[in-house]
Amino acid sequence: MLRLYVAGQTPKSVAAFTNLKRICEKHLAGQYQIEVVDLLVNPKLAKGDQIIAVPTLVRQLPVPIKKIIGDLADEERVLVGIDVRPAAHTGV
């Protein structure tokens, strides 16, 4: 269960979403769910969910909560961040 917080369709936000989708497809096929929260539409959630940076990816389960901020370009860091083992490589 992953939640991506964005503030409108900024280049960073779009990049983050694209990167996230790609990473999930690769390593979490079928086991993930991405929810996108646009803070421009729902500003109150910024306070409620304690978000200050944009974009922020939040993995709520399993605990502890993990927050990854940035455009998620660095795949390895993202995986470490959300505590996911990279999927096994097949062949060369």
Added chain:
Amino acid sequence: MRSIKNSLSKTPTGIEGLDEVTNGGLPAGRTTLVCGSAGSGKTVLGLEFLVHGIEEYGEPGVFVAFEETEKDLRQNVASFGYDLEKLQDEGKLSIDHVVIERSEIEETGEYDLEGLFIRLGCAVDAIGAKRVVLDTIEVLFSGLKNQQIIRAELRRLFRWLKDRGLTAIVTGERGDGQLTRYGLEEYVADCVILLDHRVTEQLSTRRLRIVKYRGSLHGTDEYPFLMGEDGISVLPITSVGLTHTASKERISTGVADLDGMVGGKGFYRGSSILVSGTAGTGKSSLSMTFLTAACERGERALYFSFEESKDQVIRNMASIGLDLKPWIDKGLLHFHNVRPSSLGLEAHLASMHQIIKRVDPKVVVVDPITNLISSTDNSGVKSMLTRLVDFLKMKQITAMFTHLSSDGTALKSMEEKVSSIMDAWILLRDVEHEGQRSCALYVLKSRGMAHSREMRDFVLTDHGIRLGDNYMKGRNSGKKQHGAHAGAKRASSVKRAR
């Protein structure tokens, strides 16, 4: 013709003394940086700024807390009588606690702090806030790794605040060698205030200094301030003598003979009088006589006692025929007991300041100032007393300060320093002569009037203080005769001097 530049408009803080030292308050629509070490009072200052803004100036405010929770903040100022919860319920105050948990966060790539902006914008719009406090924004630096982004976003934030015409306070921790740990002062160009909290020999001293205030005149001194019952109060140093209108009115000391020694009518209203003498010479009695004389005129009198309790003083004065109870009951005579070692010099000053403002007396006694003087470094004493004397003069309060001289004859340097601030100086001296101990009074100085140069017998009787003849009278006319004469004089109704 060149137009005159408009002076910066200011937002009053409502904090006692601060608006005076800043000549009107903080720069309106701009951001002020308040920096200081932990516990120096930044958060309280920020909260007071908002609370006064709401209660006195009708300006709602937002407090963005990076370190403390809402509960912490409420408790923080509850003792000053501020009910934050009530203001929140009324929709005048908004508190947003921002949590940045470093362990939770991983940074990958580019980001900005738009989330923070959105939160702030939300809070400001919800209540129509005009004032904002960010305490302490440096937490961003310890929570997030990318300093470049943080700095860029801070610049953006201050522009954002300015664009919306919000008067803001940003707090920062004191750094080594620079004002703040992360150099926030670079971004905050308009006004920087430094709070200092020093503890020397278990006495705490708080000081405030305006480091920078672009476009405005400001005092450059360090002003002591106190976190008292009503929150922060800053003590402005007033220019000595410049704004006082000297009164021509003379008031009685309560001892007719003494009035006679000082130009025949007593001291000028608003003057400061030092009464010094060795132990047991009757300084307290003289000062209390002075106060009761004021009460008899229907004036409020305030007695700051650094040594004895109220009951002790009442009892002591009763023995010389001064009944204090009726004046106390009428609300004319006010007591304030102080433990000199419990507060720093500056704190004493601020505390006395507050009490004087509350009681609004016409005459004040500080008995004695000795402990204040000896309990701290000498350099601060003259400055502190100058401020106090100045403050009293401004309010046209006549003040008497007693001081215990350690040696009746030698004029110690401290006494000299102190006496130079005072308008008048009365000396009570213990004199031993032929096995008899007696007390003599003389007026060492009295500005603005002719005064007697005689040394007079100073006697405490059942009916108050009496000044005898010239001390030397009757002492030169032969030893035997003198001895008997003096003895007889002594025997009749003389009480142990206090």
